[in-house]
Amino acid sequence: MTFARRGALAAVSVIAALAIPAAASAHRQWLLPSATVLSGADPWISVDAAVSNDLFYFDHVAMRTDGIAVINPDGSKGEIKNPATGKYRSTFDVQLSQPGTYKIVNTGEGASASYKLGGETKRWRGSAAELATAIPKEATEVKIMENARRVETFATRGAPTKEALKLTGRGLELEPVTHPNDLVASEPATFKLVLDGKPAANVEVEVVQGGGRYSKAAELKVKTDATGAFTVNWPSAGMYWLEAGVRGGTSSIPNAERSASYVMTLEVLPD
């Protein structure tokens, strides 16, 4: 509970502001690759990107593609191809021209605030840089939240590699113990959650299987241990959505609370 506790000391007055991102996160952000395990000399994948309640049904709002990045197996920056954004989802392609594991990632950093002005509660959302001028000087009860979010998925041509999985040390990230493209239903998978490069202990991870439209999807919750590690026993093969969120850590904004979220989509293959 290191992070939560450190945050709690500074955060007593920030509780009200927490409700804003929490309510927004009821909608799930996701990247859905057409395949995660590939062979051949020049395979491509197509990826859906959307925000919705049910997984993986694009029935709410498209995810914008301008924040989506590809990290090639050799660690270099890749590119998305043929991006298009519709009402409910975006789609784009990734050409796997190198052998190894690709990371597809959408990161966002920003700030939100609530304050009172003339007896009214105001809310604001924007970048950390805009914050200084966004809130009027006469505002009272100013509560600021710095947000970092990360949405990821992975695809591998040939044997899985780890270069693209290297951590940036910013926000909430996943350190693989089990490789995210080496998952089968009969084998438990272990991953580590890391906040700003340090183990994120005692964090709840929500695991939801896709395909819940016609029958209830498998959902489970696991907690990270002292080293940030958590293990998932897959109910069956399928596409899974995992999410974790923390509050605390160090904010780059003075007097701000910090929140960070991590989402990934994983494919678990049949044996």
Added chain:
Amino acid sequence: MRLPIYTAAFTGLMASPALAADLELNLEIPRLTVAEYHRPYVAVWIETPDKAAVKTLAVWYDVKMKNQEGEKWLKDMRQWWRRAGRDMTLPADGVSGATRAPGKHQVVFKGGAAPLGNLPAGQYNLVVEAAREVGGTEVLRAPFQWPPKARATSSAKGTSELGAMSVTVKP
């Protein structure tokens, strides 16, 4: 100079039971009455009892397609791909081969020769995995002991993508 000749002959004699042994696979690819039929991709490999792949003996796929496009579906032989295929460079001499038509096929792998080579003594499974476009996948396993002391046969029977399979080892 008789002594060196004796030595060589003696060494050869000691090694010969393993080297001369044969591993014979009999495999039936069933004839299926389906609207759209494609021959299955088939991988044949040797694994230890704990399912660790030891050696891939054969991969039958669309080797002749231009730009190695036939390799795109190798990953559909999921078990083989995860345990062996993804770490291999294909096409591989003596391992890659064209897809086979429905019917009975016999392949003999010779001890000491590629692709079987010198298999360490032990208990193994011969594994066959088939994956068919617009079809399904099936995996069969038949155990064998290596090197064989006597002729021995084990068998397995498929229900969808593969028919009867038998493995015979011969000293």
